[in-house]
């Protein structure tokens with residue numbers, strides 16, 4: 001229990017209530033990872049309790065935990081959890097003082113558009129205003145700024161409070177076009193077309209009525225308290241040529257922005273990727289099933305489209321075969337939970353990864369799946385409830401996510417040193433450095 | 439409950455009606471164990487209260503009484519001293535805030551529901567679906583293991599763009615879930631004068647690819663056949679029921695496909711059913727049924743791995759109800775997914791798949807299993823244990839088949855039961871539409887045997903990981 005040193009002077013009951021719970025929660029996030037056992041009902045196969053607790057620790061101090069908590073793998077029994085690295089013998093590791101380069105280029109086309117490089121091979125995935133609170137959006141964007149990378153608006157508009165952070169924000173254009181305006185396209189260093197998402201491949205986004213508050217509705221230009229279902233797919237896109245028209249539309253509105261195309265992982269994901277490239281995409285963002293943060297039918301999360309671990313090598317090889325692999329950046333998401341997952345995804349053929357759930361866990365998510373119930377997340381994350389959303393103070397959240405990124409960067413450098421690689425770019429597609437554990 | 443026109447009534451009216459399943463909330467009748475156990479150490483709570491009273495002062499009563507649970511677990515008259523466990527959704531906020539004296543645990547009694555195959559996660563899902571008629575929607579991604587054996591080692595496809603076969607999710611109300619049951623010829627035949635020759639098609643359609651299986655012998659509640667038949671009447675599908683169960687039924691027996699065994703009193707079938715099933719092959723009975731019920735299709739209920747399937751075809755059977763046990767295993771132990779594929783392939787290889795209808799049951803216990811079973815080759819599924827779970831049946835130990843399983847049902851009210859079954863079907867049909875919509879398919883008939891729209895873990899893993907040290911397929 002947090003010590004009670006809350007100053008009462010001149011505060012309203014609401015302020016005191018928020019302060020009290022915030023203090024207790026922060027104390028709890030620090031307490032549990034330091035115990036022999038976590039809360040008994042915490043965790044699941046993909047994110048076991050240890051991994052959640054390790055993520056809380058990393059978010060606290062920006063380093064991998066030195067407590068023996070497993071911060072590398074989950075217990076899903078497959079995919080990333082079955083892969084490990086073939087590290088070199090210790091004598092061959094690169095020296096500690098050598099800092100491997102983690103930067104990746106997001107524009108490899110050399111087409112005169114912005115030459116964007118990010119210093120770590122990660123950025124934040126789309127989480128819309130409405131599906132998460134404005135505080136969460138600001139925290140993510142601030143962390144992106146602190147880390148020199150990006151976060152994405154998701155499909156829910158662009159709250160005014162994000163405008164000062166626009167150089168680190170990807171504007172998402174999705175099928176419902178919620179919040180898509182000329183100025184939000186113009187703000188963006190990168191515009192992301194969301195064709196599909198891993199949490200509900202082949203289905204449109206959902207925002208249940210309870211979360212469509214008047215502020216959310218105003219930004220989305222919709223009716224308050226009415227559920228919003230984005231259509232699926234883009235109804236104007238029947239072919240790669242139609243997709244090309246879409247890309248051209250954005251390129252006309254914003255003549256400098258890079259274009260990312262976010263797709264899910266169907267059987268022909270390789271052809272989808274190559275089609276996106278030929279339509280002009282700088283980034284192909286593959287979002288595998290099993291991931292996602294938003295509300296989604298359980299049947300979709302588990303059963304539609306393939307896991308990201310299988311999609312990455314398929315796409316990588318196909319792009320290589322088409323001799324365009326070095327002209328497009330492949331970002332992977334959908335169940336990427338740790339620095340080790342990031343490195344494995346890159347070894348399988350991605351350039352970098354897009355994170356979502358890991359960020360939410362850093363700021364207090366317990367993965368209880370109640371995001372859509374009642375007033376939304378009881379920890380103030382996936383909610384638009386005015387009181388609950390104050391439970392995640394923006395500055396605190398920004399610091400936690402920044403720390404998590406720092407911890408990941410620390411581990412990625414360590415992995416590269418142990419593999420004898422000087423740059424993360426050298427790891428791409430190096431399946432020979434992986435081993436399958438059974 | 440209000441009267442809503444049944445599918446049959448709509449069809450007779452001659453006016454187009456979009457198929458719709460009427461759902462009404464039908465809460466649990468029996469209180470099942472809560473999902474979580476909530477332990478609050480009373481001394482710790484009392485200490486907290488005293489500390490907060492001192493700190494905030496009595497004028498800040500709202501602050502003192504503000505508790506972490508937003509779901510009302512501590513909202514009773516004495517708050518955390520008597521938590522309302524049934525409301526707990528396991529968010530863990532309380533134990534995060536008060537690790538010293540609040541502890542949340544999964545309730546082992548809840549986890550013991552079902553049996554080793556019908557794991558509690560499936561029971562949970564069905565209990566929600568039958569109560570609400572809704573699709574389970576949750577946040578925070580998938581929580582289960584990676585792929586797996588059987589159904590879990592299979593994923594369905596999706597389409598990123600508009601396909602000519604789809605009209606987007608907004609058109610999903612117009613995705614058809616109608617399936618045909620019966621016989622259609624492979625091709626048309628004409629005589630020398632150009633007149634149609636050969637056997638004409640004999641089919642009828644049902645609006646969803648799900649039928650109800652006859653309940654196990656251990657469930658004797660007379661309200662159960664009524665619930666099954668009434669739900670089938672509303673839904674427009676069929677319920678298989680033993681001949682002996684017909685006696686207690688009125689009009690709703692029109693939605694019943696009698697399940698007939700040699701020696702049954704055929705006089706009890708005092709109406710013209712659309713479908714009659716023989717429980718095991720019996721040439722004499724087949725002939726008798728064909729003679730006595732010339733307008734009915736005669737189906738054969740037999741095991742998936744019955745070696746004589748093609749011989750039955752030669753003997754005139756065109757509708758097969760193939761069965762695995764309740765755990766989805768065939769007589770040789772093969773899993774139902776493989777059994778379906780094998781049976782489908784046997785008919786494909788003979789060039790007669792189009793002429794038969796394959797219904798299948800056993801081990802199909804979740805909404806996701808329906809499209810997967812159809813992709814593997816069934817025309818429609820026949821549901822067994824999920825129907826009982828929807829009616830809050832408790833399993834006595836392992837429940838393996840119709841003859842030996844012991845289920846305990848709460849005292850059944852047929853109207854409540856029928857509504858629970860309708861709700862379940864509404865939810866499962868909507869989930870089927872999600873899968874079809876994602877693939878860009880406009881009708882479930884096109885899904886049958888569409889193996890190209892399925893992805894299997896074994897194949898994908900071999901493609902992705904071949905060559906990685908230690909991977910041996």
Ligand code: SF4
Nearest residue numbers: 365366368369371377
């Ligand atoms: S409701 Fe639960 S799963 Fe959803 S964001 Fe909050 S803590 Fe995470």
Ligand code: SF4
Nearest residue numbers: 507526527529530532
């Ligand atoms: S775990 Fe969540 S729902 Fe359960 S009692 Fe605690 S706060 Fe309430």
